[in-house]
Every structure is written in C-alpha cells, then in structure tokens.
Amino acid sequence: MLQDRGDLDEVDAQIVGVLVRDARASNRQLARAVGLAESTVHARVRRLEERGVIDGYEAVVRQERVGHGLQALVHVTLRPGARQTSITAFSERVRALPEVSQLFFLGGVDDFIVHVAVADSSGLRRFVVEHLSGDQTVASTRTSIVFDYRRNVSTASFG
Amino acid sequence: MLQDRGDLDEVDAQIVGVLVRDARASNRQLARAVGLAESTVHARVRRLEERGVIDGYEAVVRQERVGHGLQALVHVTLRPGARQTSITAFSERVRALPEVSQLFFLGGVDDFIVHVAVADSSGLRRFVVEHLSGDQTVASTRTSIVFDYRRNVSTASFG
C-alpha cells in the first residue's frame, strides 16, 4: 500500500464521487461519468482500493427499521490516571459491542463519544450502565438522544 | 414502501450482515452465505431495499487519504429563541457543506454535533468561524479534535 495523500487527479476524484454515492455503480456507469473506457476505470478503481483511498463498500442500514428505534451519543470521560493500555482496552471493548455504530476518540474534555443504536430507552439505560458506567476506567458519562442523524454524501468534496 | 420494523427473519438478517460488510457482494456469494438460490436472495435483497431496510450502498473513503488529514466534532448550541424553522435552516445549510461528514441533531445541552473533515487546523478554524460561529442563530460552539474514529460494522447485530 502506497503512502501518498491528497493527490487524486480529476478523474479519480470523480470516480470516488460516484462510488461514495453508489457503491454498486458499474464500470460502464463510471466509464460514462468520466469519459474513459471501462477497462480504464476498472484499473483506476483497483488502484484506489489498493492505495487505501477507498476502504470498502457498505450497505447503509436504517437502524430504525431493524428494531433499533433509538440512537444516542454517549460522552465518556475516563479516570484521570487512565494509561495508554486502558484507553486502548476500553476502545477495543466498546467498539466490539453490537449496539455501537461509531466510536470517536477525542482530545478535549471528553475522551470518547460513542454512537449507539438500541431498541428503546430501557435498552439505552442497560447499555450505558452495563458497558460504560460499570467500567472501572470510566469516570463519567453523559448521554444525549439523537433526534436526527445525517450522513453526508455531499457532491462538493469530489468533483 | 411498507412500514414494518424489526421483523427481519434469520435469512434477511444474514443478508444484511453480509452487505453491511461488503456492499458489492454478489448474489452468488450471498446465496452461498445463506444457503438459498441466487434468484431467491436476489428477490430478498430487493425487498430489503424496497422496505427501506437497506437505504443505499456507499464506498467508504479514508478522508486522510484525500487531503483531509484532520477531523473534529463541533458541538453547537443555538440561541435560546431559535424557532423550528431556524433549526431546520441551520441543519440544511450545514449538512450541505463539503467539510461536513455527519450531522447529529440532539436533545440535551448541545443542539447539534457536527463531524467535519478538513485539511489542517487552519482549515478547521476557518470552517468553524465562517460556517458556525458566524451564523446568527448559533449561540456557542465547542470543538474537539478526533484522534481516532471507528465505524462499526460489527458482526453481532446481524446474525
């Protein structure tokens, strides 16, 4: 895997732009979009994957349609004495929990923000108590309900 | 689009589980994974899309490889008098900005948390000043650097 950053040319940027919006776009669609041959865009997509610019392709699931009607952000502060190892351990453990959809490790007042999707408020309470407050390394938590959540697949970043 | 929630059967849950991890999995791969015929999983995937369980397919881009070396979460509080309309307007405007990768609308102390990806700290400062602090409806902001960010594509949620 090479180590270049931010040097996507026009065409790569366009390709990424299409794939971010539709991971299943065919090479033919991509070829039309950028004005090159199918085999060429195919090679470029592969290079983007190899370089790690494209890190994978995921289906977007509406959590509320899978019985996860409630989302929350939980701010977590670890105990002041927490070592590197306990931070890593906490992070690894939490991130493996099925309720967790995202984990941010932060600089600032809070050490982590955990984005969770659960069935209802009792599921949320159970999650926080069992997996966060109950952890020895956790000093405090603060939970905010997510009313609305938007992931951006904005046009502007990529051609 | 039907309106059922959380009633995925075993097979649908497995299919979703595979597609969340690899949006480009073929019907053949899915068929093998769940032990049914290709045409059958094909029909099931379509139903999942129609029901809105699967909301789309996106390529995952490593922002740091596209010249966006710095990510931050910006907590935003709007002015107390902010009306429904100004909240909506703020949300729509911010979410369309190319630096914004996610927007959470919250209940609690903060009204919004904005996840941004920018080139560097001066880009971050510019973003916050120009698009957030500068907004009439914004009362205050608090910015935290994201040291590490994990999106979860955990096995456990889906069979």
Next chain:
DNA sequence: GGTGAAAACCTGTCTTC
C-alpha cells in the same frame, strides 16, 4: 496510463413448483 476484445461471471426476469 489508456484501449478494445474475449472469457468468465453476475443480474434480473420468467416459469415452475
């Protein structure tokens, strides 16, 4: 890098159960 062409493979639809 880019290309067209060929082979292997996959999707989408239809018919049947």
Next chain:
DNA sequence: GAAGACAGGTTTTCACC
C-alpha cells in the same frame, strides 16, 4: 417463498498502443 434456466450486462484479464 423458493428454484432453475436464460438473455443481457458486467468484471476481469490480456495483448497492444
């Protein structure tokens, strides 16, 4: 719902530019 079969599209490789 599930399955096999088929036509048309798509991916992948390759020899050539």
